[in-house]
Amino acid sequence: MALFEHVEYDGHEQVVFCHDKVTGLKAIIAVHDTTMGPALGGTRMWNYANSEEALTDVLRLSRGMTYKSALAGLPLGGGKAVIIGDAKKDKSEAFFKAYGRFINSLGGKYITAEDVNIRTADIDIVSTETAFVAGTASKAGDPSPHTAEGTYLGLKAAAKHAFGNESLQGVRIAVQGLGAVGYDFAEYCAKEGAKLIVADVNEEAVAKAVAELGAEAVSVDDIYSVECDVYAPCALGATINNNTLKVMKAKVIAGSANNQLATPAHDKIVKEMGILYAPDYVINAGGVIHVCSEAANFSLEDTGKRVKAIYGTLDKIFTRAKNEDRPTGEIADEMAREILAKKLAEKMA
Numbered sequence: 001m002a003l004f005e006h007v008e009y010d011g012h013e014q015v016v017f018c019h020d021k022v023t024g025l026k027a028i029i030a031v032h033d034t035t036m037g038p039a040l041g042g043t044r045m046w047n048y049a050n051s052e053e054a055l056t057d058v059l060r061l062s063r064g065m066t067y068k069s070a071l072a073g074l075p076l077g078g079g080k081a082v083i084i085g086d087a088k089k090d091k092s093e094a095f096f097k098a099y100g101r102f103i104n105s106l107g108g109k110y111i112t113a114e115d116v117n118i119r120t121a122d123i124d125i126v127s128t129e130t131a132f133v134a135g136t137a138s139k140a141g142d143p144s145p146h147t148a149e150g151t152y153l154g155l156k157a158a159a160k161h162a163f164g165n166e167s168l169q170g171v172r173i174a175v176q177g178l179g180a181v182g183y184d185f186a187e188y189c190a191k192e193g194a195k196l197i198v199a200d201v202n203e204e205a206v207a208k209a210v211a212e213l214g215a216e217a218v219s220v221d222d223i224y225s226v227e228c229d230v231y232a233p234c235a236l237g238a239t240i241n242n243n244t245l246k247v248m249k250a251k252v253i254a255g256s257a258n259n260q261l262a263t264p265a266h267d268k269i270v271k272e273m274g275i276l277y278a279p280d281y282v283i284n285a286g287g288v289i290h291v292c293s294e295a296a297n298f299s300l301e302d303t304g305k306r307v308k309a310i311y312g313t314l315d316k317i318f319t320r321a322k323n324e325d326r327p328t329g330e331i332a333d334e335m336a337r338e339i340l341a342k343k344l345a346e347k348m349a
C-alpha cells in the first residue's frame with residue numbers, strides 16, 4: 001500500500017497507522033495541513049473492506065477539512081481519522097480509551113470530533129485520555145443547529161445568484177433528509193415562505209414536516225425528480241450523480257450533506273446543465289465553526305458571526321465562478337488554496 005504515490009495523497013504532513021493489541025483497535029489518523037492551525041476533523045468508524053479503502057477515505061476527507069476550515073476563516077488546519085471496524089460490535093470503553101491515547105501521542109497536532117458512526121458518548125470516553133477533542137457533551141455539544149443556519153443562509157446566497165433575489169418566498173425546495181440538520185433547515189425555509197417537498201426514510205419526521213411546516217411528502221426515490229427550484233441534500237453523500245441528474249429539475253443544489261458530488265467531474269457537469277451548486281464543504285461549515293468555538297474559545301457572538309459569514313463566502317464563490325465561467329467547486333478549492341498560500345508566505349516572511 002503506497003502512501004506518497006497514492007492518488008489521494010496531497011502533500012499530507014503526517015499519516016499515522018494505529019493498532020492496539022489489547023482491544024484490536026485499528027485506526028488511521030491523517031494530518032493534511034497545519035498551516036492555519038492544529039488539524040481538526042472528526043473520527044469516522046466504518047467497516048472498510050480493507051485498509052486501502054480506509055486510507056483512501058482518510059486522505060480525501062482530511063484534505064477536505066483543510067479547505068473547509070480555511071474558507072470558514074478558522075484558525076484550524078485539516079485532519080481526519082478513520083477507525084476500521086463494526087460500530088455495532090467493536091466499540092467499548094477500553095477501545096476508545098486506547099484511541100484517545102493515540103490521539104494524545106500527536107501532542108495536539110490533531111484534534112478529533114464526531115463523524116459517521118461516532119457518537120458524543122464515544123468522544124466523551126476519548127476525552128478521558130486526551131484534551132485534543134472537540135464536541136464533548138459538556139462543552140460545545142450538538143453542532144447541527146449552526147449547520148442548519150449556515151445551510152439556510154448559503155441557500156439564500158445561491159437564490160440571489162440563480163433567481164436574482166435572495167428571498168425564498170414561494171421558492172420550491174426539495175429537502176432530502178429531515179434529521180438533525182435537515183429539519184431545522186426546512187423550518188428556516190418554511191418561515192420565509194418557501195414551499196417544501198420532503199422525503200425521509202423516517203416516516204415520523206416526514207409526518208411532522210407535513211403537519212408543522214406544510215410540506216408535501218414524496219417517496220425517497222421521487223425526491224430527485226420533483227418539480228422544484230432547489231434540491232437540498234441533507235441526508236446522504238454522492239446523490240449528485242449521472243442517474244439523479246438525468247431527472248433533476250432544480251436549478252440550485254444547496255444542502256448540508258457531505259460529499260454530495262459522486263465524482264469530482266460532476267462539478268463541471270452540473271455547471272454545464274445550468275445548475276448552481278453550493279460547494280458542500282462551504283455551505284455546511286456551520287458544524288465545524290461550532291466545534292471550533294470549543295477548541296479556539298470563541299464567544300457565542302463570534303461563533304454566530306462566523307456562521308453568518310457563510311453567505312458572503314458563497315456570494316464570492318458564485319461571483320467568481322460566473323465571471324470566470326468555471327464550476328463553483330473548482331473555485332472554492334482554488335480560494336481555499338489561495339488562503340493557505342498567503343498564510344504560508346506570511347509564516348515564511
Ligand SMILES: NC(=O)c1ccc[n+]([C@@H]2O[C@H](COP(=O)([O-])OP(=O)(O)OC[C@H]3O[C@@H](n4cnc5c(N)ncnc54)[C@H](O)[C@@H]3O)[C@@H](O)[C@H]2O)c1
Binds near residue numbers: 144199234237257
Ligand atoms: N450535523 C452536523 O452538524 C453536520 C455538519 C456538516 C455536515 N453534515 C451532513 O449533513 C447530513 C445530515 O446530517 P444530520 O446530522 O442531520 O444527520 P441525521 O442522521 O440526523 O439525519 C439524516 C436524515 O436522513 C434520513 N435519511 C437516511 N437515508 C435517507 C434516504 N435514503 N432518503 C431520505 N432520507 C434519508 C435519516 O432518516 C435522517 O432523518 C449528513 O450528510 C452529514 O454528514 C452534518
